[in-house]
Amino acid sequence: xxxxxxxxxxxxxxxxxxxxxxxxxxxxxxxxxxxxxxxxxxxxxxxxxxxxxxxxxxxxxxxxxxxxxxxxxxxxxxxxxxxxxxxxxxxxxxxxxxxxxxxxxxxxxxxxxxxxxxxxxxxxxxxxxxxxxxxxxxxxxxxxxxxxxxxxxxxxxxxxxxxxxxxxxxxxxxxxxxxxxxxxxxxxxxxxxxxxxxx
Amino acid sequence: xxxxxxxxxxxxxxxxxxxxxxxxxxxxxxxxxxxxxxxxxxxxxxxxxxxxxxxxxxxxxxxxxxxxxxxxxxxxxxxxxxxxxxxxxxxxxxxxxxxxxxxxxxxxxxxxxxxxxxxxxxxxxxxxxxxxxxxxxxxxxxxxxxxxxxxxxxxxxxxxxxxxxx
Numbered sequence: 491x492x493x494x495x496x497x498x499x500x501x502x503x504x505x506x507x508x509x510x511x512x513x514x515x516x517x518x519x520x521x522x523x524x525x526x527x528x529x530x531x532x533x534x535x536x537x538x539x540x541x542x543x544x545x546x547x548x549x550x551x552x553x554x555x556x557x558x559x560x561x562x563x564x565x566x567x568x569x570x571x572x573x574x575x576x577x578x579x580x581x582x583x584x585x586x587x588x589x590x591x592x593x594x595x596x597x598x599x600x601x602x603x604x605x606x607x608x609x610x611x612x613x614x615x616x617x618x619x620x621x622x623x624x625x626x627x628x629x630x631x632x633x634x635x636x637x638x639x640x641x642x643x644x645x646x647x648x649x650x651x652x653x654x655x656x657x658x659x660x661x662x663x664x665x666x667x668x669x670x671x672x673x674x675x676x677x678x679x680x681x682x683x684x685x686x687x688x689x
Numbered sequence: 690x691x692x693x694x695x696x697x698x699x700x701x702x703x704x705x706x707x708x709x710x711x712x713x714x715x716x717x718x719x720x721x722x723x724x725x726x727x728x729x730x731x732x733x734x735x736x737x738x739x740x741x742x743x744x745x746x747x748x749x750x751x752x753x754x755x756x757x758x759x760x761x762x763x764x765x766x767x768x769x770x771x772x773x774x775x776x777x778x779x780x781x782x783x784x785x786x787x788x789x790x791x792x793x794x795x796x797x798x799x800x801x802x803x804x805x806x807x808x809x810x811x812x813x814x815x816x817x818x819x820x821x822x823x824x825x826x827x828x829x830x831x832x833x834x835x836x837x838x839x840x841x842x843x844x845x846x847x848x849x850x851x852x853x854x855x
Contacts, residue, residue: 504845506838506845532853537794543819
């Protein structure tokens with residue numbers, strides 16, 4: 491690069507009028523080692539800038555452990571897997587049920603029914619001497635749900651299946667827990683062994 | 690933040706973030722910590738919160754600046770003349786005497802830069818070392834375009850005058 495050319499660029503550089511590309515050329519010029527001696531005084535500035543750009547984060551510096559994120563994903567995946575497994579089991583057992591669409595309404599009734607009936611049944615058994623006033627009430631209750639009175643057995647079946655599914659989950663959890671306890675006690679005994687040997 | 694996005698947009702600029710943090714904190718260890726924290730924060734940011742971000746570099750630079758300033762202010766860092774890591778660095782020159790003289794001069798320029806007022810120092814760093822556009826600098830530092838131009842002009846002028854007069 492000619493002296494006049496670089497001098498012109500420098501004049502504009504001090505005024506903040508150079509483009510990034512021109513600034514790169516200026517830095518390259520002063521770092522080439524073959525710059526005009528008349529510009530010797532300001533050369534260190536552009537050498538300093540280039541040196542600073544070469545500074546890098548030390549390789550040994552640890553950068554973002556992915557572990558916490560991976561752990562969260564693992565937990566999410568396990569839960570998803572559990573839910574899917576549960577759904578499959580429930581679905582397999584439920585093949586007798588004709589339509590899956592019916593299940594939510596059946597479930598709804600399963601929730602409604604005990605709430606409506608249980609207190610009245612209890613009343614009926616306690617007030618055995620006065621069964622008649624209790625009966626009309628019961629009829630009222632039945633009227634409310636009259637639209638699908640024959641669902642009862644289905645509801646019972648649904649309840650039973652939910653119970654079975656929950657029992658299965660709880661059994662698995664129990665098994666897991668007992669395995670964990672076994673493991674923990676095993677670790678404890680393992681810890682004790684060297685101590686005894688040492689002592 | 691997705692893994693792909695992180696590896697394409699954020700991870701490659703870690704050295705840039707480090708230099709910027711080093712410029713502000715003046716400490717290698719502090720700067721390393723800042724980069725670690727910023728990368729971790731970006732990685733953990735939910736995708737919905739990053740939808741509006743167009744310029745990842747400017748966003749990361751802003752995070753780095755804020756984190757670095759927090760550190761600097763909270764610890765009232767001892768900014769000594771010889772900034773550990775900033776001033777001392779090797780360069781390839783021919784003759785040892787010349788090399789020493791050149792290194793002295795270069796180290797002096799680095800010190801001058803570090804002694805500039807904060808805004809000028811950061812603007813000059815982002816332009817003359819990281820080669821960001823004026824718009825990107827304004828976005829990164831959350832200042833106006835005019836402030837970027839004025840700060841850069843003053844910073845360059847100060848260093849030039851010191852070099853010529855010394």
